[in-house]
Amino acid sequence: MKSFEMYHPLVLFYYFMTVIGMAMFFMHPIYLVLTFMEAVLLNFLLLRHGFWKKLMMYIPLFFIMAIINPLISHNGELVILYVNDNAVTMEAICYGMAMALMILAVIIWFNSYNGVMTSDKFLYLFGKLSPVLALTISITMRLVPRFKHQIHIITQAQKTIGMDYTSGSVWERIKCVTRILSILITWALENAIETADSMKARGYGLPERSTFSLFVFEKRDGWLLGVITLLAGISVAGSFLGYTTFYFYPTFSEMEWSLTSVGFYSVYAVLLAIPIVIEIKENIKWRYLRSTI
Structure with a gap:
């Protein structure tokens, strides 16, 4: 049983759209690594054995996307070598790897979304x-x-x-x-x-047709929705303040490790870890209850 999927569909949809939306725009290396690592961990917890088969497809896809950028972009100051008089720069290689990591992270987050947001939940949210x-x-x-x-x-x-x-x-x-x-x-x-x-x-399309749903918005859903909104708001505020910005061209910008920046990194990490903590917590609880039988 997946514990996170037991929450209200509104909470699940809101969480994944928030996380995926930020993952698509945060190109800072720290944010990219956090997004990818926690996406992989959540996907593993949800899919278990099926995850390793998909991971084998992600690895070559990562290298293909990472190689394309240095071949078509020759910007940057740190030149490694020349291919047909075209410079291959460290900045282009790193930017290609960053783009590949971002795309793979978004794909994996969508994969987790598909495992949690079933069609009946989607219809419940947008059917009316x-x-x-x-x-x-x-x-x-x-x-x-x-x-x-x-x-x-x-x-x-x-x-x-x-x-x-x-x-x-x-x-x-x-x-x-x-x-x-x-x-x-x-x-x-x-x-x-x-x-x-x-x-x-079943009377689909009739104006008098009624609908039935098992989904009930509980107190825990309200708490989780508030926590997600708070953490996401802080992360977006950090983006407006420039803490999620990192430049690859013309050369790498400086990585900031101030107390404020580390605080924003931590908030984003906690936001991504919400479903992971819920899954691990319920697994530990389930194992404990089984051991007491």
Whole structure:
């Protein structure tokens, strides 16, 4: 059981949008490292064994994105070498790594968001504001995972009757892949018809249609929402004061380690650690209760 996902959908959505929004604009190295490390830790706590498989895809993606910037940008004062009379600078390399780290951190935070914010929570938040838009976004977000799951089932079923796309000649592999895609498209069309019939039977779109939800905004949700707002407000104030600003060009700006800057770093770290602390706390509590049985 994921403990953090038990909070109210409003709190979950507000937290992830706040954190992801700041992660996209804070390019200071300290903030980048904090964002990435705590995103990885939270993702591990939520996904457990499935995280390591995804981590293997993140590593080459990081290096690809980090290499691109020095090849297209030649700004900077610390020249390492020349490639076809184009300077490769330390500033360009570090900026490429910073951009790659920021993009990967945002991807991992969104991955955690998808693991916590299910489609029913999203519909609960935005269904009354714009039912059609909320339903469209919810169906779209579920589309890729469902297609991946279904294509795995179809592939395994085809292998049992000798239609293995990983073996045989090129023509036989093409035939197998075409058959799998044909079955997948047929399943998708049938599923769309069933979904439409189910929505019609449930009275979707009728003005008198009532809705039911299990989500209740409790006292703990209010406290957590207030804490998130306070910490986020302090972090944004630090950004306006320039503590999240770091320049890579024309050369590196000075890293500040004053008492005030460390305070802003700590506040941001605490903000990112909120779901991690909740998960670890509940895991310890669960293990203790199991040990007393």
